Amino acid sequence: PLLTDEEALLPAPQNISILSTNMKHFLTWSPVTVPGETVRYSVEFQGEYERDYANEIWIPISECSLITVTQCNVTEDISATVPYNLRVRANLGSRSSKWSTLKVLFNRITTFLTPPVMEVSTDGYHLLVKLEDLGPTFQFHIFYWRKGQESWVHKKTVKEISSVVHLDTMEAGAEYCVKAQTYVEAINRSSNFSQAQCVRGPDG
Amino acid sequence: TGNKILRFGPCMISMNVNEIRASFTAIKATIQAKDAIRTISILSYPYSLHNFNVDRCCIIHHLLRFYVDKVFKHCETEDSHVNRKISSIANSFLSIKKKFRQCNEQNVCDCGEEAIEKYKQILTNYGQLNITSAAMKSLGELDILLDWMEKA
Amino acid sequence: PERSPLLKHAAFSSTNFENIFKWESEAETPPDTVYEVQYKRYGDEDWLQKSECQNITQPFCNLTHETENFRERYYARVRAVVQNCCSSEWVCSQRFYPREDTTIGKPEVKHIPSVRSIKFFIQPLYTPLRDEDGSQLTVEDIYSRFGTIDYHMTLFSQKTHQEWEKNENNKEFEVSDLNPNTEYNVTIYLKHLEKRSQPRVFCVRTLPDNTWL
Numbered sequence: 001p002l003l004t005d006e007e008a009l010l011p012a013p014q015n016i017s018i019l020s021t022n023m024k025h026f027l028t029w030s031p032v033t034v035p036g037e038t039v040r041y042s043v044e045f046q047g048e049y050e051r052d053y054a055n056e057i058w059i060p061i062s063e064c065s066l067i068t069v070t071q072c073n074v075t076e077d078i079s080a081t082v083p084y085n086l087r088v089r090a091n092l093g094s095r096s097s098k099w100s101t102l103k104v105l106f107n108r109i110t111t112f113l114t115p116p117v118m119e120v121s122t123d124g125y126h127l128l129v130k131l132e133d134l135g136p137t138f139q140f141h142i143f144y145w146r147k148g149q150e151s152w153v154h155k156k157t158v159k160e161i162s163s164v165v166h167l168d169t170m171e172a173g174a175e176y177c178v179k180a181q182t183y184v185e186a187i188n189r190s191s192n193f194s195q196a197q198c199v200r201g202p203d204g
Numbered sequence: 205t206g207n208k209i210l211r212f213g214p215c216m217i218s219m220n221v222n223e224i225r226a227s228f229t230a231i232k233a234t235i236q237a238k239d240a241i242r243t244i245s246i247l248s249y250p251y252s253l254h255n256f257n258v259d260r261c262c263i264i265h266h267l268l269r270f271y272v273d274k275v276f277k278h279c280e281t282e283d284s285h286v287n288r289k290i291s292s293i294a295n296s297f298l299s300i301k302k303k304f305r306q307c308n309e310q311n312v313c314d315c316g317e318e319a320i321e322k323y324k325q326i327l328t329n330y331g332q333l334n335i336t337s338a339a340m341k342s343l344g345e346l347d348i349l350l351d352w353m354e355k356a
Numbered sequence: 357p358e359r360s361p362l363l364k365h366a367a368f369s370s371t372n373f374e375n376i377f378k379w380e381s382e383a384e385t386p387p388d389t390v391y392e393v394q395y396k397r398y399g400d401e402d403w404l405q406k407s408e409c410q411n412i413t414q415p416f417c418n419l420t421h422e423t424e425n426f427r428e429r430y431y432a433r434v435r436a437v438v439q440n441c442c443s444s445e446w447v448c449s450q451r452f453y454p455r456e457d458t459t460i461g462k463p464e465v466k467h468i469p470s471v472r473s474i475k476f477f478i479q480p481l482y483t484p485l486r487d488e489d490g491s492q493l494t495v496e497d498i499y500s501r502f503g504t505i506d507y508h509m510t511l512f513s514q515k516t517h518q519e520w521e522k523n524e525n526n527k528e529f530e531v532s533d534l535n536p537n538t539e540y541n542v543t544i545y546l547k548h549l550e551k552r553s554q555p556r557v558f559c560v561r562t563l564p565d566n567t568w569l
Contacts, residue, residue, distance in 0.1 A: 047295035054277050059291055062284045077288055079223060080295035082302075123518040125533035137223075163510060164520040169533045186220045222550060236451045242431055245399030254427050347453065351427075354502070 010034070010097040013041065013070070013088050018102065020111040023137050023184060027064075027072045029100065032090040040066040040091045044099075045074060048082040058087065066091055081187055083107045113182055113191035116140060120178045120197040127167040127176050127199070131158070139183045141190070142167065147175040147198060157183075170201030210353055213261030213314065215307035219300045221354055227292045228346045234286055235279075236344040239337070246329045246341055247348040251322075254352055259319035265308065266323045267349060268301045271342065274330070278339030293346070360444035361385040361436050367449050368419075368432065370458040372495055373483040375423045377432040378416040379447060388439045393417040398429035398451055411437070420484050426454040426498060455502070460495055460553035463507070465544055471563045473532040478507055478544065480527075481553075496527075499548040508547050514539040523547075536565035 013029040020026070032039045043064035050057050064072035078084050083105035090097040117132040131140050144167050145153045158165050170176055177198040182191040210217050247253045256263065276294040281287060307313075330338045366379040377393060393409035396402065409417035423430045433448040464479035481495040496505055504525065511531065512519040515538045522531075534540070539561045546553035 045291075047291055047298075049272070049276065049294040049298045050291065052298070053272060053294070059288060060284060061288075077292065079227065079292040080299050082295045082299045084295075121518075123513060123516050123520060124535060126520065128518070128520050136226075162521060164518070166511075166520040166522040186223060188218065225550070233450060242396065242398055243401050245429075249397050249399035249428055252428070344451075347456065348429075351455075351502075 010039075010090050010092055010095050012098040012100040013090055014100065016086075016088055016100045016102060018074075018086070018106045020106070020108065022114055022134050022182070023075070023108065023111050023186075024073070025075045025078045025106070025108065025111070027074050027086050027088065029070050029088050031070050032097065034092060037092055038068060040068055041070065041072075041088050042066055042091060042096075043072040043074070043086065043088045045077050046085045046087075047080060048084070051085070078106065078108050081107065081109055109187045109189070111184075111187070113184065113189060115192045115194040116180050116182050118178070118180050118194045118197065120199050121164070122170065122199050122201060125169045125172070125201055127170050127178070127201070128164045129167055129178055129180070130164045131161055131180060133161045134182060136160075137184055137186055139185065140180050141183055142178060142180045143193075144168065144176055144178040146171070147177055172201060172204030175200045211260075212264045212304075213259065215261050215304060215313065217300060217303050217307065219303070219353075220296070221350055224293055224296050225347070225350055227289045227296075228350070231286045231289045232344070232347070234281075234283065235340060238281075239341045239344045241333065241337065241341065244329060244332055244341070245345065246326060246338070247345045247352075251325050251329070253348055254355070256318075256322055256352075257355075259314055259316045261313040262315035262319040263322060264353065265304055265313050266319075267326075268297055268304060270323075270326070270330075271346075271349075272297055272301055275339045275342045278335050279343050290343070360438050360442045361389055363434060363436055363444055363447040366432070366434050366447040368423075368430075368452040368457065369416075370452075370454060372461050372481055373420070373424075373426060373454055373458050373485055373493075373498070375418075375420045375452070375454060375458070376416050377419050377434070377449060379434050380415060381436060385436070386438045386441070389413070389436050390439070391415070391417075391434050391436055392443075393419075393432060393434050394446075395419055395422050395430060395432040397425075398431060403433065423452065423454055424485050426458075426485075429453045455498075456551075460546055460548075460551065462554045462556040463544060463546055465542075465556050465558065467542075467558075467560050469560050469562050471536045471565050472534050473530055474534065474540070474560055474562065475530045476509070476528065476542075476544070478527040478546075481546070495546070495553075499551070503549045505546060505548045508545050508552075510543040512541040514541070534562050536562050538562050 013032055015030040043061045044058040046058050085102055085105050087099040087101040089099045119130040121128045140158045142156045143153050175198055177196045179193045179196040181193045279290050361381040363379050363381050369376045369378050390411040393406045394403040430452045431449055433446040435446045436444040466477040468475040483493050485493045487493055499505055506523050506525040508523055510521045515535050541559055543555045543557050545555040
């Protein structure tokens with residue numbers, strides 16, 4: 001089809017895709033370049049509800065309205081485990097390009113979960129672990145065992161992290177190992193385990 | 205985090221109530237302030253949902269459909285933040301509704317007389333107002349439904 | 357001519373289910389201004405008068421027993437009346453839902469230090485509400501009907517300058533394997549679903565180890 005002058009001047013953004021890690025979802029696209037001009041972009045989303053029950057309306061993301069960067073954090077709006085569609089268009093003054101839409105709908109169930117960053121330590125006889133805070137959607141399954149008693153593994157689930165977590169009190173001179181994985185209830189998925197770390201308690 | 209396995213009769217549904225609550229809490233004051241009619245309630249007194257505990261599967265099935273079909277689409281506001289939270293709640297309800305459909309196909313969600321009467325009462329309450337007021341009031345009472353759902 | 361003062365910020369202020377309806381009026385309020393308070397359950401037809409809060413001068417009214425069903429929702433409203441003049445518009449609270457809107461106060465915590473451990477005893481948090489048989493209800497009594505309650509403790513050692521946290525689901529627990537004669541900063545709060553009490557913050561010192569003296 002013949003493009004009008006308006007569209008011919010302002011192509012739609014290309015290579016639109018979603019980068020999703022640890023339940024943080026970012027829409028990215030390639031820049032539209034017009035020499036000597038600052039092109040801006042606007043992003044909208046559409047959940048399954050909007051498609052099936054609300055006349056396929058699109059909802060603007062105000063934080064990504066007329067932005068100059070080629071990325072938008074859509075985490076707050078992708079907040080249900082259903083397929084979402086996203087689109088972006090370029091704006092230059094009063095002119096707008098066509099919308100570019102995701103080729104494949106995005107469901108947060110596909111997010112990439114990384115093993116948690118973990119630091120095991122002791123405070124006297126107390127076995128402690130510090131975990132990276134990944135936000136309210138994350139739990140941590142922590143497994144710890146006394147070296148040499150690998151068949152007797154203890155498990156602790158931590159739902160909220162504000163500081164170092166107390167796991168247990170250690171026996172004098174014993175060495176303990178710890179590993180952890182994240183678990184996201186909303187999508188019922190876990191990450192791989194972190195590398196096990198071992199520490200020794202004080203001698204008696 | 206708050207994902208829970210909630211039991212509704214034969215159906216055991218895992219749902220993240222806390223995400224829905226968080227979205228609702230973010231807009232509760234705004235939505236409830238738009239509801240100036242304090243003499244009528246859809247889900248609470250005098251026909252408080254929390255006093256109703258039979259045929260839970262039937263009631264939740266109907267209420268999910270009620271909210272998805274009758275409520276969310278009539279709640280658009282002039283506030284983009286509120287609209288985005290309503291979308292979040294609506295899509296979460298849709299996700300739960302789909303899980304129910306799977307359960308329903310395998311099990312029978314009994315609808316006894318009491319449950320049918322209860323749902324009729326809710327529709328009667330809803331029918332006393334114009335569509336937008338009724339939808340906004342129903343949305344403002346979402347915490348009543350969530351409390352009842354978590355009683356499973 | 358005199359006119360009725362404007363009222364604002366009419367809202368419930370609630371801690372441990374003691375529900376006080378409060379409001380403010382603008383700066384210059386005629387000296388003989390009094391207030392009238394009404395309340396209702398959400399869904400009820402009529403507003404009810406709170407008899408003890410008619411023609412009052414203080415800017416608050418205790419509606420604890422009028423709003424004691426923590427499963428229901430309520431509204432309260434107030435207006436100012438200037439004698440021989442006029443009355444203001446009613447100013448209404450937001451919808452008040454005691455179970456969610458009440459603040460859980462700081463738990464009282466008894467603690468007994470030993471040389472290498474400290475025992476903690478969390479005291480019940482009483483509410484003004486009573487059970488069917490008249491016994492006073494605690495915050496734990498009420499919330500345990502809706503889900504589990506546990507106690508979150510953070511401990512900071514003044515000796516090792518390390519801080520760590522633990523969850524306990526009993527009101528009585530002991531932390532052992534501590535250092536003797538050491539000051540610990542302790543923070544304890546109550547957790548129920550997404551609700552948190554105000555934190556109780558205090559210090560406690562373990563006893564000196566005199567075994568070798």
